[in-house]
Amino acid sequence: MTASSHPVVDLAGVSKSYGDLTALRSADLVVHRGELLAVVGPSGSGKSTMLNIMGTLDRPTAGKVRIAGHDIDELRDRDLSALRAATIGFVFQQFHLARGVPALDSVADGLLYSGRGRAERRELAERALRRVGLGRRLYHEPHQLSGGEKQRVAIARAVLGDPPLLLADEPTGALDSRSGAVVMELLHELHEAGTTVVVITHDRDIAASLPREVRLKDGRIEYDSALGDAPAGELVAAEGGLR
Amino acid sequence: MSLTTTDRDTGRPPWRDLPPPPRPKAARMGPADVVRVGGSGLRARPMRVFLSALGIAIGIAAMIGVVGISTSSTHDLNQRLAALGTNLLTVSPGESFDGGQAHLPTTSLAMIRDIPEVETVSALGKTSAKVYRNDHVPVAQSGGLRVTAARTDLLAAIGAELTDGTWLNAATSRYPAVVLGSHAAEQLGIHYAGPEVKVWLGDRWFTVVGLLAPNELLPDLDSNAMVGWAVAEEELGFDGYPTSVYTRVEESAVGDVQAKLGATANPEFPNEVDVSRPSDVLAAKEATDDTLSGLLLGLGGVSLLVGGVGVANTMVISVLERRSEIGLRRSLGATRGQIRTQFLAEALLLSALGGIGGVLLGIGVTIAYASYQGMSTVVPVWAMAGGIGATLVIGGLAGFYPALRAARLPPTEALATS
Ligand SMILES: Nc1ncnc2c1ncn2[C@@H]1O[C@H](COP(=O)(O)OP(=O)(O)OP(=O)(O)O)[C@@H](O)[C@H]1O
Ligand SMILES: [Mg+2]
Numbered sequence: 001m002t003a004s005s006h007p008v009v010d011l012a013g014v015s016k017s018y019g020d021l022t023a024l025r026s027a028d029l030v031v032h033r034g035e036l037l038a039v040v041g042p043s044g045s046g047k048s049t050m051l052n053i054m055g056t057l058d059r060p061t062a063g064k065v066r067i068a069g070h071d072i073d074e075l076r077d078r079d080l081s082a083l084r085a086a087t088i089g090f091v092f093q094q095f096h097l098a099r100g101v102p103a104l105d106s107v108a109d110g111l112l113y114s115g116r117g118r119a120e121r122r123e124l125a126e127r128a129l130r131r132v133g134l135g136r137r138l139y140h141e142p143h144q145l146s147g148g149e150k151q152r153v154a155i156a157r158a159v160l161g162d163p164p165l166l167l168a169d170e171p172t173g174a175l176d177s178r179s180g181a182v183v184m185e186l187l188h189e190l191h192e193a194g195t196t197v198v199v200i201t202h203d204r205d206i207a208a209s210l211p212r213e214v215r216l217k218d219g220r221i222e223y224d225s226a227l228g229d230a231p232a233g234e235l236v237a238a239e240g241g242l243r
Numbered sequence: 244m245s246l247t248t249t250d251r252d253t254g255r256p257p258w259r260d261l262p263p264p265p266r267p268k269a270a271r272m273g274p275a276d277v278v279r280v281g282g283s284g285l286r287a288r289p290m291r292v293f294l295s296a297l298g299i300a301i302g303i304a305a306m307i308g309v310v311g312i313s314t315s316s317t318h319d320l321n322q323r324l325a326a327l328g329t330n331l332l333t334v335s336p337g338e339s340f341d342g343g344q345a346h347l348p349t350t351s352l353a354m355i356r357d358i359p360e361v362e363t364v365s366a367l368g369k370t371s372a373k374v375y376r377n378d379h380v381p382v383a384q385s386g387g388l389r390v391t392a393a394r395t396d397l398l399a400a401i402g403a404e405l406t407d408g409t410w411l412n413a414a415t416s417r418y419p420a421v422v423l424g425s426h427a428a429e430q431l432g433i434h435y436a437g438p439e440v441k442v443w444l445g446d447r448w449f450t451v452v453g454l455l456a457p458n459e460l461l462p463d464l465d466s467n468a469m470v471g472w473a474v475a476e477e478e479l480g481f482d483g484y485p486t487s488v489y490t491r492v493e494e495s496a497v498g499d500v501q502a503k504l505g506a507t508a509n510p511e512f513p514n515e516v517d518v519s520r521p522s523d524v525l526a527a528k529e530a531t532d533d534t535l536s537g538l539l540l541g542l543g544g545v546s547l548l549v550g551g552v553g554v555a556n557t558m559v560i561s562v563l564e565r566r567s568e569i570g571l572r573r574s575l576g577a578t579r580g581q582i583r584t585q586f587l588a589e590a591l592l593l594s595a596l597g598g599i600g601g602v603l604l605g606i607g608v609t610i611a612y613a614s615y616q617g618m619s620t621v622v623p624v625w626a627m628a629g630g631i632g633a634t635l636v637i638g639g640l641a642g643f644y645p646a647l648r649a650a651r652l653p654p655t656e657a658l659a660t661s
Contacts, residue, residue, distance in 0.1 A: 006258050030256070057574060057654040069264045078578040082267035085576020092658065096571040100287055112280070113576035115270025157575075 006069030007032045008165045008196045009054050014063030016049050023049040025219040026063060031198060033164065036191040037226075038207040039200045041216030047200045048169055050216065054198065055088050055167045056080040068164060085113045089158030089195075091168040095150040097142040103129060103153045104138045110157035121160075128160035129153070132186055148179025155186055159195065166190060168199045172206065180206075269578050281588025284561060285596075292593060295550070295557040299597025299637065300604055302547030303630045307605020309539045311622040312612050319618040320529050327460045328402060329522040330362075330497050334488040334508045337517045345515035346484045351508040355488060358507060360496035365400035366485035367467070368392040370475050372445040374421070374468040376431045380443070386430045390444060390468045391486075392475035393422070401461060401489050408436025408453030415452055416471020419444070419478065422453040426465035444468060445479045460521045461489075547637065550597060555641035558590050562649045569649055570657030583650035590642020591635060598634030602627050 009031035016024040024046040031037060031054075039047050052058040056067055056075075065072040068087050075083065084090075089110075097106050107125035108118070116124075129138055132152040142150055151171055158166055168187065172180030184199075184206055191197045199210065207213050215223040272280075285292045334355070339345040348354075356364045372390040397403075398410040409415075411422055421444060423433055431442055433451055440451040449470065458464045475481035488508065492500040497520070505516040562569075569582055577585075606622050613620040 006261060006264070010256075010258075052655045055574065057658070069258075069261065070267065071263065074263075075266065078269045078580065079267050081573065081576050081578040081581075082269040083576075084574060085270065086267060088574075090574040092571075094567070096567060098283070098287065098568065101283070110575055112276065113270060113272070113572075113578070113581060117273075118276065 005033060006066070008035075008068055009198070010064075010066035011050075011053070012064040012066075014050075014053060014060045014065055016046075016053060016058070017061045022219050024053070024060070027221050029214065029221060029224070031165075031196060033196055034191075034194060035212060036188070036197045036210055037199070037212035037214060038210040039198060039214045039216065040202070040204070040207045041222075045216040046219040047216055049219075051167050051169050051198065051200055054165075055090060056083055081113065085111075086161070087163050087165055089161075089163040089166045091151070091154050091158050091166065091171045093170040093173040095142070095147075095154045095174075097150055097153060099143070100141055102139045102141055103134060103145070103156075106142075106153055107157045107160055110160045114161055116161075124160045125156070128156035131159075132156045146179065147175050148182055151175060151179070151183050152186065155183070155190075159190060162195070164196055166195050166197045168197065170200050170202065172201065172203065184209075269576075269581075272581060272584070277584055277588050278592070280585050281592050284565070284585075284589045285592060288561075291557060292596070295553045296593055296597035296600060298550030298553040299547065299594050299634055300550070300601035302543050302545075302550050303598050303601025303634060304604035304608060305543030305546060306540060306633075307602055307622065307626055307630050308608040308612075309536050309543065310626040311605060311609030311620070313536055314623055314626075315609060315613045315618050315621045316529070316616075318621045319613075319616075320526060323459065324522050324526060327522065327525075328491070329520070330491050330494050331401060331460060331521055332490050332492060332497070332501055332504060333461075333519050333521060334490070334504055335486055335517045335519075336484075336509075337515050339512070339515050345509075345512065347486070347488065347508055347516065348511075349483060349485070352485060352488060354507050354510075355490055355504065358492070358500060358503070360493040360500050362491045362493065363396065363400040364488065364490045365394045365397040366489065367394075367397065367469070367487045368472070368475070368481060368484060369486040370470075370479045370481040372475075372479040374427070374431065374449075375443040378443045388427045388430055388466055388468055390470065390475075390479065392472045392479075392481050393469040394472060397469075397489065400491060401458070401464075402491075403458050403461075403464065404456040406454045406456045408451070410453055411469065411471050417473045418471070419447060419449040419474060420452040420471065421449040422455060422469045423451060424455050424465040424467040424469070425457040427468050428454050430466075431468075442468070444470070447478070460525060547633065551594070551637040551641045554590055554594050554597075554638060555645065557593065558586060558642050558645035559648075561589070562586060562645045565649075566652060566657045566660040569652055570654050570660075573654035573657065579650040582652075583646045586646035586649045587639065587642045590646065591638040594634040594638030594641065595631065598631045601634070602630050605630070 007030045009029060011027050011029040013026045013028060014024060015022060015026050027050060041047050053060050053065060056072060059072060067083060070083060104122060104125050107128055108121040111121045111124065126138060129135060132155055134149060134152055137145060137149060172183050175183060187197050187199060201207055213225045214221060336345040336347045352364055352366055355361055368391060370390045370392055374388050374390050393411060395411050395413060395416055411420065421442060423431065433440060436451045436453050438450055441448040442451060455464065476483055501518055501520060504518045506513040509516045572582060609622055610620045
C-alpha cells in the first residue's frame with residue numbers, strides 16, 4: 001500500500017444527529033483497499049448509522065466523508081447513486097429478494113443501474129451464483145431457498161460487478177450458526193480475492209476472527225484494533241458484566 | 244501498517260493530497276429495462292393489476308363502443324343512401340299566402356323537365372277517394388290510407404320495386420286497377436296481386452295489379468293506393484293537380500337544381516312550393532341520437548376518471564408497500580430519477596393495459612351491436628388511438644405523485660422498513 005492510492009473509506013470527524021440524539025459522534029476511520037474489518041457494538045451504538053454513511057446512503061451532519069477518494073460533499077445525489085452502482089456492494093440482514101423472482105434475475109439486477117446490457121448482466125449473475133455455490137439454484141425463487149441460500153444470493157447480487165467495497169450489515173443476523181458460518185466463509189473468500197469488506201456483527205467470535213475490529217459504543221468509536229487505542233483485554237472485561 | 248492511520252507527524256495523511264478521481268457518472272437505463280422494471284411490480288400482484296386496469300378498461304370500452312356504434316350506423320346509412328341514390332328531389336305544394344292549400348300548376352312537370360340537369364320527372368296526385376278491404380267496412384275505418392293518382396313513369400323515376408304483379412301502364416291506368424304500397428297492402432290484408440284480388444276503392448271494386456316493396460327513401464308511398472291518372476280523373480273526381488313531383492337530377496347538380504326547383508315549378512308563387520331531398524330527410528331521421536351518445540360518452544369519461552383514481556390509489560399503495568424494494572434499488576445505485584421512472588412506467592403500463600383491454604372490449608361491443616343490427620363494424624382508428632392516448636395521459640397523471648413520493652424517499656428510511 002502506498003500513498004498513491006486513495007483509501008476506500010476515509011471518515012474524518014464524522015457525526016450524525018437525529019434531532020437531539022447523536023447516533024454517531026466525530027468518528028475517524030480509514031479503511032484501505034483489501035481490508036476485512038468487523039464493526040461491533042451494542043444495539044443502538046451507531047453501527048448501521050456509520051455503515052450507511054460509508055455506503056453514501058446517508059450524509060453526515062458534520063465531518064468529512066471520502067469514499068474511494070470522492071469527497072461526498074462535492075457529489076450530488078445522482079453522483080452518489082453512480083458511485084454506489086460502480087463502487088459499493090451492500091448486504092443486509094433482511095435479504096431483500098423480491099417475491100417470485102428467480103435467483104438469476106435478482107442477482108442480475110445488481111448491475112441494473114450500472115449501464116451494462118441485460119445479456120452481460122445475466123452472464124455475470126450466473127457466474128456470481130456459481131461463485132457463491134448456488135450454480136444449481138439459478139432459477140429458484142426465494143421461497144424455494146433456505147435462509148443461508150437467500151443470503152448467498154444477496155451476496156452474489158452485491159458482488160457481481162466486483163465492487164471494491166462490500167458493506168454487510170449483520171449478514172448473519174437472521175441465520176442459524178451453520179448458515180452464518182457459510183456466509184462468513186464467503187466473505188473471507190471475497191476478501192482474499194481483493195474486495196474490501198466491512199461487516200457489522202453482533203457475534204463476538206466472528207468479530208474476533210477478522211483481521212481488524214472496530215468497536216462502537218454510544219455513537220463513539222471506542223476501539224480500533226488497527227490503532228490499538230484500548231487494550232482488548234480491558235474491553236472484554238468491561239463488557240463481561242453485560243453478558 | 245503506518246498508512247492505516249493518520250500520519251501523526253504532520254496530522255495529515257498523504258493520500259489527502261492526491262488528485263480526486265473523476266466524478267462518477269450515472270448510467271442511463273435502456274427503454275427495454277425501463278419497461279421490464281416497470282412491469283416487474285405489476286407481475287407480482289396480478290389480481291390488483293387486473294382490478295385497477297378494469298376501471299380504465301370500462302371507461303375506454305364505453306367510449307369506443309359509443310363511437311364505434313355511431314360510426315358503424317353512419318357508415319351503414321351512407322351505404323344505404325348510396326344504394327338508394329341521393330339525387331332524388333321532391334316538389335310539393337306548400338301553403339298559399341292566404342293560408343289555404345296551394346296547387347302546383349299542371350304545367351310544372353313540363354317546366355321541370357326542361358331543366359337540362361333533370362334526368363326523370365314523375366308525379367303523384369292526391370285524390371279524396373278512400374280504399375277499403377270490401378264494401379262492408381264502415382266509411383270511418385279507412386286506416387289512414389291515401390288514394391293517389393300516379394304517372395306511369397313513377398316507378399322508374401323514384402326507383403321503387405315491386406314485390407308482386409306489375410306497375411301501372413298505359414292500359415291499366417285507364418281501368419280500375421290499383422298498385423298498393425306495402426303498408427296499404429298489409430292494412431287491407433292483401434298478400435299478392437292478381438285479377439281476382441280486389442279492393443273497394445271510391446265506389447267500386449279495383450283490381451290489385453301490383454304490390455310495392457317498402458320504400459326506405461319515400462316511406463310515405465307505403466301508405467298509398469295508387470291508381471292511374473286517367474281513371475282517377477274519370478272515376479274518383481281527381482282535379483288533375485300533382486301533389487308530389489319526383490325528379491332525379493344529375494348527381495353533381497343536385498344543389499343547383501334544388502335551389503331553382505321551386506321557381507321552376509311555380510314561377511308565379513315560388514314561395515308556395517316545398518322542395519325537399521328525401522335522402523337528407525332520411526339521414527336526419529336516422530342520425531344517431533346526439534344526446535344519448537353524449538350521455539354515454541360522459542359516463543365513459545366519468546368511469547375513466549374513476550379508473551384513473553383507482554390507478555393512482557393502486558400506485559400509492561404500491562409505493563408504500565415497496566419501500567424496502569426502493570431502498571434496495573437505491574443501494575444498488577438507482578438514482579431518484581430512475582426510481583421515479585420505474586413507478587411512472589408501472590402506472591403507464593397499468594393504465595395502458597386497461598386501455599388496450601378497453602379498446603378490445605369496445606370493439607367487441609361494437610361488433611356485437613353491429614351484427615345484431617346486420618351492419619358492418621366500423622371503429623375509427625382515431626378513436627382507438629385516442630383511447631390509448633387518453634389512458635396514457637391518465638396513467639401519467641395517476642402515477643406522477645406516487646412516483647415522486649417514491650423518488651423522494653431517503654434510502655436509509657426506505658431500507659429501515661421491513
Ligand atoms: N432515522 C432515524 N431517526 C431517528 N433516530 C435514528 C434513526 N436511525 C437511527 N436512529 C437512532 O440512532 C441510534 C443508532 O442507530 P443504529 O441503527 O445505527 O444502531 P445499530 O448500532 O445499528 O443498532 P442495531 O445493532 O440494533 O442494529 C439509535 O439510537 C437509533 O434509535
Ligand atoms: Mg443496525
